[in-house]
Structure formats: C-alpha cells, structure tokens
Amino acid sequence: MFSDYAVVGITIIVSLGFVAVAIVSAWLVRPKRPSKLKQSTYECGEKPVGSGWVQYNVRFYLFALAFVVFDVEIIFLFAWAVVFKDLGIFGLIEMAVFIFILLFGLIWAWRKGALKWV
Amino acid sequence: MSYSLSELVRPLIFYLLSFITLGSAIMVVVKRNIFHSALFLILSFFGVAALFITLDAEFLAAVQVLVYIGAIAILILFAIMLTRRISDPLVRQTTRSYILGAFVGALLLFFLIFALLQLSPTTPYAPQTVQGGDATYPLGELLMTNYLIPFEVISVLLVAALIGAIILARREKRTGKRGEKR
Numbered sequence: 001m002f003s004d005y006a007v008v009g010i011t012i013i014v015s016l017g018f019v020a021v022a023i024v025s026a027w028l029v030r031p032k033r034p035s036k037l038k039q040s041t042y043e044c045g046e047k048p049v050g051s052g053w054v055q056y057n058v059r060f061y062l063f064a065l066a067f068v069v070f071d072v073e074i075i076f077l078f079a080w081a082v083v084f085k086d087l088g089i090f091g092l093i094e095m096a097v098f099i100f101i102l103l104f105g106l107i108w109a110w111r112k113g114a115l116k117w118v
Numbered sequence: 119m120s121y122s123l124s125e126l127v128r129p130l131i132f133y134l135l136s137f138i139t140l141g142s143a144i145m146v147v148v149k150r151n152i153f154h155s156a157l158f159l160i161l162s163f164f165g166v167a168a169l170f171i172t173l174d175a176e177f178l179a180a181v182q183v184l185v186y187i188g189a190i191a192i193l194i195l196f197a198i199m200l201t202r203r204i205s206d207p208l209v210r211q212t213t214r215s216y217i218l219g220a221f222v223g224a225l226l227l228f229f230l231i232f233a234l235l236q237l238s239p240t241t242p243y244a245p246q247t248v249q250g251g252d253a254t255y256p257l258g259e260l261l262m263t264n265y266l267i268p269f270e271v272i273s274v275l276l277v278a279a280l281i282g283a284i285i286l287a288r289r290e291k292r293t294g295k296r297g298e299k300r
Contacts, residue, residue: 072276
C-alpha cells in the first residue's frame with residue numbers, strides 16, 4: 001500500500017537532512033584559507049593527472065547493453081516470484097523455459113567473445 | 119496514522135513529487151553540462167517512480183527504478199562518457215536550427231492542446247486500483263496463465279535484442295577506431 005512507503009520517504013528526508021546538516025555545520029566551523037593545491041581534485045592523495053572528463057572505453061557500452069537485457073528479465077522474475085508458490089512446478093517449468101532461452105543468448109554472447117575484456 | 123490525515127497529506131505529496139519530476143525535467147533541458155542533464159533525468163525518473171507508488175502501482179514503480187534508472191539512465195550516462203568531446207564539459211546542447219525546433223515544439227504543443235481539449239475533464243468512472251492494493255499478483259498470474267505464450271516470446275525478443283546489440287556494437291568497433299584512453 002501507499003502508506004507502507006512512508007518509511008521510504010522518511011528515510012530520504014532524514015538522509016537529505018543529515019547531509020545538509022553535515023555540510024552546513026562544516027561550512028560554518030571550518031577555517032577558509034583556500035590555496036591552489038587544496039582546490040585541486042582529490043585523487044587518493046596522488047597528484048591529479050589530466051582532466052576527469054575522459055572518454056571511456058567503448059567496451060563499457062557493450063556490457064551496458066547486455067545488462068539492459070537481463071535487467072528486463074529481472075522484471076519478469078519479479079512478477080513470477082509473486083505467484084510462484086501458487087503455480088508450483090508448472091510455474092517453475094515456465095520460468096525455466098524463459099530463462100533457458102535467455103541463457104542461450106548469453107552463451108552465444110560468451111562464445112562470440114562479447115563478455116571478454118580486450 | 120489516521121485516515122483523514124493521510125487524505126490531507128496525499129495531495130501535498132503529489133504536488134511535491136510533481137514539482138521534483140517536472141523541475142528536474144526542466145533542468146535536463148536547461149543545464150549546460152550534458153552529464154548533469156543525465157543526472158537530473160535520473161531524478162526525474164525517480165519522481166515518476168514515486169508517483170507510481172502514490173497510485174498503488176508498486177510493480178510499475180519497480181519497473182521504473184530497475185529499467186529506467188537502473189538500465190536506461192546508465193546507458194545514457196555511458197553514451198555520454200563515450201563521446202569524443204567529453205573532455206570539454208560544455209558540450210554544445212543547443213541546436214543551430216532553433217527556428218525549426220521552435221516550430222516543431224509549437225506544433226507539438228498545438229496538437230497536445232487540441233487533443234486535451236477533446237477530453238472531458240470529468241469522467242463517470244472513479245479511478246480504481248486492484249482490490250487489496252497489490253496489483254503485482256494478478257499481473258503475474260495473468261502472465262503465467264493466460265499470456266503464457268507472449269511471456270515466453272518475450273524471452274526470444276530479449277535474446278534478439280541482445281544479439282542485435284552485440285552485432286551492432288562489434289561492427290562499430292571494427293570499422294571506426296575510437297580513441298581508447300582507458
């Protein structure tokens with residue numbers, strides 16, 4: 001029900017408030033003596049090299065595309081999981097067929113080397 | 119929590135969520151940095167998911183978070199990070215042919231207004247959700263019984279999408295050597 005999600009809303013509000021209080025109180029208390037080194041990007045104590053806006057490898061996109069397919073599969077798993085207990089073995093077979101077909105696609109992608117990081 | 123209080127709070131929550139959704143949608147268009155636009159798009163998606171929750175459409179909310187935020191927004195972010203000119207954070211977002219854009223936008227607005235005027239603002243039917251609140255169960259039940267064949271065909275469609283995506287992505291890799299910095 002709608003009211004069940006009140007706790008989600010409260011969590012979001014509290015977490016936003018927590019961050020706001022932390023940042024504002026730090027901003028009020030801290031000394032402000034900026035220098036060039038202090039304002040540089042923090043990279044685990046190392047000197048930052050180049051810009052943070054670098055072009056990423058195209059290969060990431062391929063994984064993202066494969067991820068979308070299995071993400072949509074999860075949606076159907078949700079709908080199935082709710083009714084699974086009442087459908088019993090019949091529901092299990094239905095989902096097994098569904099996943100098997102997708103598994104075929106995954107194996108194909110694997111054989112094609114789409115999952116390999118080159 | 120008393121019933122009357124919840125009825126009082128409900129419109130308040132609706133307007134707050136609408137404000138977040140529409141406000142971030144406007145920011146998507148207005149922001150100069152295209153990466154920030156994508157982040158605001160995620161916030162807008164979240165607003166829509168929360169609106170689904172207020173309509174007792176939990177399954178749609180889950181779909182919204184999983185598919186739109188989890189997959190499509192990530193895909194958009196990846197696509198932005200793959201662009202060649204990402205090192206220039208102020209990638210030009212405005213189009214040069216803004217007169218044509220304004221014309222198309224006005225045309226779309228005209229048709230939207232035209233279509234909305236055709237609707238009657240009131241309806242004799244009260245908005246209804248599935249009795250008991252949880253619409254996921256009947257949905258899953260229908261999917262597993264009446265619509266079993268379409269359900270299984272979806273997996274074939276997903277496999278086709280996977281294969282198509284891999285083939286398209288690999289072809290691009292072969293023809294154009296994009297700059298690979300990382």
